[in-house]
Amino acid sequence: MLTTNPFAGLAASISPGVMQCYVVLMVVLVVLGTLADVAHKGSAKYFFENLRKSKSRKGVRPVGGGELLSIAVQTAVVDVITSGEFCNPRRRVAHLLTMYGFVIYCVTTAIMVFAYPAPETPAPAILPQLWWLGGLLVCLGGYWFWFFIRVDVLAEGHTPFRFMRADLFVVSLVGSVTLGLIWAAAGAGVGVLFGLYILTTTVLFGSVLWSKFAHMFYKPAAAFEKRMSYANGTRSNLPAPADKPETFGSARELPRHY
Secondary structure (H helix, E strand, O other), rough: OOOOOOOHHHOOOHHHHHHHHHHHHHHHHHHHHHHHHHEEEEEEHHHHHHHHHHHHHHHOOOOHHHHHHHHHHHHHHHHHHHOOOOOOOHHHHHHHHHHHHHHHHHHHHHHHHHOOOOOOOOOOOOHHHHHHHHHHHHHHHOOOOHHHHOOOHOOOOOOOOOHHHHHHHHHHHHHHHHHHHHHHHHHOOHHHHHHHHHHEEEEEEEOOHHHHOOOOHHHHHHHHHHHHHHHHHHHHHHHOOOOOOOOOOOOOOOOOOO
């Protein structure tokens, strides 16, 4: 099971071309949803306007090419690769598990669907194994966050089964991956499980405009702009940080501020 391409078994019932078209359609939905989200929220307009204002302010220190490259590298390493913006270590670990699991899961899915879509072209055993690993990482990080880390559950005492529109991304993500793993474990055939898997996956990639999916694309741009504002001295009109930040909580209880 762990070394078998679950999508190859669908070739007897569904044309590989149909599967590939579905994957392409999901990518298109993400691109269109992200562009619509940026236009709706005015994210790009805000960043360009903020950059223009920062250059026109007095006391702005010019940032050279070498320093600009250093800021870009710091943004990629600290804010993207290691998610250094999370102060809560448990939330950071859960985020990293989910993020890297999702990347592995999506990449291996695309490779197996496009390069090894039928039993006649068996996929290397490492690909299904990575697919399972990525899916399990998503479930580990996603369920850990949903049941034990969410602020409205941990700090506010709400039930973990409380659902709001802001939860659409994580619910559809964990639901899609969970159903995908169950579908593969049950034999990867065409049936109810496969239909539910396709349904939740379509919701995940088709609801970008109403979920936090697009957040992962323009969040690095926000982190880069923040580092630039600190480098050129504007600090986004914020005061310099205090020498010692305020500490919340006590020795008897873990801090629960987010």
